[in-house]
Amino acid sequence: xRTFKPVLWLxxxxxxxxxxxxxxxxxxxSKGSDRAKRGLSSLASMNLTPQxxxxxxxxxxxxxxxxxxxxxxxxxxxxxxxxxFNVEFTLDRELQEKIEETYHRYDPSFAAFVxxxxxxxxxxxxxxxxxxxxxxxxxxxATFPAASxxxxxxxxxxxxxxxxxxxAIFPVNGRFTTLYKSNLRDVxxxxxxxxxxxxxxAKSVNSVFGKIAMNxxxxxxxxxxxxxxxxxxxxxxxxPLEMGSAVIPTDDQFGLAESGSGYTTKQTLNPIQGxxxxxxxxxxxxxxxxYIVNEVTNQNGAKIFEAEQNQSLFRPIDTETARHLxxxxxxxxxxGTARREFRDYNHHPILSKLFVGGKTGSFTGFTPxxxxxxFVGFAQSSADPKKKIAFASMIVNRKxxxxxxxHVAREAILEHFKKINEREL
Numbered sequence: 001x002r003t004f005k006p007v008l009w010l011x012x013x014x015x016x017x018x019x020x021x022x023x024x025x026x027x028x029x030s031k032g033s034d035r036a037k038r039g040l041s042s043l044a045s046m047n048l049t050p051q052x053x054x055x056x057x058x059x060x061x062x063x064x065x066x067x068x069x070x071x072x073x074x075x076x077x078x079x080x081x082x083x084x085f086n087v088e089f090t091l092d093r094e095l096q097e098k099i100e101e102t103y104h105r106y107d108p109s110f111a112a113f114v115x116x117x118x119x120x121x122x123x124x125x126x127x128x129x130x131x132x133x134x135x136x137x138x139x140x141x142a143t144f145p146a147a148s149x150x151x152x153x154x155x156x157x158x159x160x161x162x163x164x165x166x167x168a169i170f171p172v173n174g175r176f177t178t179l180y181k182s183n184l185r186d187v188x189x190x191x192x193x194x195x196x197x198x199x200x201x202a203k204s205v206n207s208v209f210g211k212i213a214m215n216x217x218x219x220x221x222x223x224x225x226x227x228x229x230x231x232x233x234x235x236x237x238x239x240p241l242e243m244g245s246a247v248i249p250t251d252d253q254f255g256l257a258e259s260g261s262g263y264t265t266k267q268t269l270n271p272i273q274g275x276x277x278x279x280x281x282x283x284x285x286x287x288x289x290x291y292i293v294n295e296v297t298n299q300n301g302a303k304i305f306e307a308e309q310n311q312s313l314f315r316p317i318d319t320e321t322a323r324h325l326x327x328x329x330x331x332x333x334x335x336g337t338a339r340r341e342f343r344d345y346n347h348h349p350i351l352s353k354l355f356v357g358g359k360t361g362s363f364t365g366f367t368p369x370x371x372x373x374x375f376v377g378f379a380q381s382s383a384d385p386k387k388k389i390a391f392a393s394m395i396v397n398r399k400x401x402x403x404x405x406x407h408v409a410r411e412a413i414l415e416h417f418k419k420i421n422e423r424e425l
Contacts, residue, residue, distance in 0.1 A: 052305040054236050057293055060085060061239050063137045065128050066292070068097040075297065084299035090292050090307070095125045098415040099408065103129040106403035110368050110396035112138040114271040115412055118279035118378065118390040120310050121288030123272070125391075125412065134368070139271045142242035144394060146269035147361030148204045149376050150226075150246070150262035152277055154213055155201060155328060157225040160321040163216035166328075168197045176205040179263045181254055183207035184214065201328040202336025204360060206261040213260020214253055222260060223248040228316035229280070230273050230287065235313065237272070238293040244269040262361060274376040274392025276313070281329055281357065282378040282388055285322040287314040329357025329377060336360075338375060341406040350417050355380045360406065370396040375405040379413045381420070389416050 052060070060080055070076045071093040075086035092115075099113045108131065115125040128138045158164040172193045174183040184207060200208035213222055223246070227233065231246040246267040249255035258264040276287045289311035296305035317325070333342040337360040345351050358377020365372045373395045380388035391412055393405040 050304065052296055054238060054305075057238050057296060057305050058236075058240055060296075061087065061293075063140050063240050065137050066091065066096075066126055068093055068100055071096060085304075086297045088294040088296070090122045090124065090294050091126065092124045092416070094419075095412060095415050096127060098411060099125055099127040100129070102403070102408055102411050103127065107131050108395050108402050109370050109398045110134075110138060111408070112271045112394045113391065113408055113412065114139055114275045115389055115391040115416070116272075116275045116279060116288075116290060118283040118388055119288065119386075121276075121279075121290045121313070122309070123290055123292040124389065124416070126272075126292060137239070138394075140239055140241050142244045142268045142270035142273070143365070143367035144269055144271075144396075145265045145361075145363040145365045145372055146244055146246070146262055146267040147363035147372060147374055148206075148262040149269055149274060149277070149359050149361040149374050150259070150267050151201065151204065151209050151361075152281070152325070152329075152359050152376070153225050153229050153231075153246075154209050154217065154222065154260040155197075155325060156229070156280075156317045156321060157217045157221050158212050159324055160225075160317045161217070161221060164197060164212065166197065166324045169194050170197070170200060170205075170208045170211065172200075172205060172207055174207060176203050176207075179206040179210055179258065179261055184210050184254070184257055198328055198331045199335075201359070202331035202334070204337055206263050209261040210257030210263070213256050217260065219248045219250045219256050222256070225316060226267075228314055229277055230314060231267070235273075235290070238291055238307075241272060242270055244273050262363070265363065265365060269374070269392075271392045271394055274374065274394070275390045278358065278376050278378045278390040278392065280314075280316060281322055281326045282380050282390060283322070284319040285315055285317040286312050287316065289313040326355075326357050326378070329359060330355065332358050332360060332377070338377075338406040341404060341410050350414055353382055354413070354417065355382050356413065358406070358409065365396070368396060370398045371401075372396050373401075373405045375409045377409060379417065381417070387417070387420060389413070 071091055075088045078085045103111050111129040113127045116123050126139045171188050172195055226246040231244050233243050235243055248259050272290055280287050291307045294307050295303055298304050332338050333345055333356050356379045358375050361374035363372050375393045378390045391409055393409040395405045
């Protein structure tokens with residue numbers, strides 16, 4: 001039985017060639033022409049069609065819900081201010097339909113799922129679900145507690161700055177799921193258990209990450225890494241996007257421990273940002289700029305917007321830290337909080353050919369109200385590391401647990417990789 005699936009990294013060098021083009025175009029001002037204001041999109045092709053920028057595309061689409069019905073046409077028609085546009089999304093229709101079908105089957109109170117290509121930032125699925133009427137798109141909002149997903153940031157800060165080693169061992173007193181001041185004391189007695197950072201990450205041990213934040217990382221470094229992972233940042237997107245917030249207390253040690261372990265409602269996370277964080281683990285530490293629109297054409301069929309692909313947005317950690325972090329994340333599915341959903345990880349016909357990892361998180365939130373359940377992670381072919389996906393799955397239940405976020409993620413992984421010939425995995 002295979003017990004270890006190596007992370008395969010691609011290393012390559014690219015040569016950059018700078019080409020400088022000088023051009024002067026004199027255009028007389030005239031009524032009805034906005035070229036002087038907006039400029040020309042492509043001097044090379046002399047395309048005189050007025051172009052849309054990303055902010056205008058975002059305003060055009062708004063925060064509407066995107067469903068598989070939008071993908072049944074080659075491009076989705078939109079009429080705004082008397083003008084007609086056609087939008088071509090990046091979404092994978094079959095993956096989008098699979099997640100929608102899963103949500104309809106289990107009917108959670110609220111849910112959101114985002115999957116992306118971790119190399120390019122292309123959004124492959126963005127599903128928003130509510131069992132009751134509500135406005136907006138949950139996948140674009142950031143009113144949800146980040147919970148233990150924030151342990152990814154704490155782990156990254158500690159490992160990237162050399163504050164802990166990948167084989168570090170910590171004493172633990174009390175339950176794994178609680179966080180009291182007594183849990184944070186350096187007391188060793190007959191009830192003390194010693195666990196590795198792998199087990200602490202896999203089982204989401206709050207006191208360990210509280211101690212790491214207090215004694216190893218500190219508030220300034222933790223805040224810096226949170227910002228580098230996209231918290232408190234404005235990120236341009238093709239729809240109105242709220243990024244999560246994280247303000248680390250500088251004069252409250254217990255508050256610092258709460259922040260480091262994610263045991264607080266003061267840190268919030270957006271599902272797209274969750275997928276971006278997962279991308280860093282499987283992309284050598286790089287976070288790509290997300291995008292969901294390939295192109296927009298006007299009513300005459302002229303292209304007025306085209307996505308800028310393969311844009312790197314953040315680089316919070318180096319390649320070696322990302323590798324260690326990915327190995328920690330695999331422990332979540334092999335012996336941690338997501339092990340039940342991936343109990344056949346080593347013998348499933350598809351899963352056994354993949355390297356899968358992630359981080360769970362759960363907390364009570366209020367917008368919308370309910371018990372939040374996260375699974376943020378990735379899946380990568382063990383044979384071909386180019387074939388990979390990053391995702392964030394969020395479920396909110398009010399009274400009863402109808403489905404776990406890790407189950408939705410499993411369905412997405414299987415749907416995404418089933419289209420690839422098994423011999424190529």
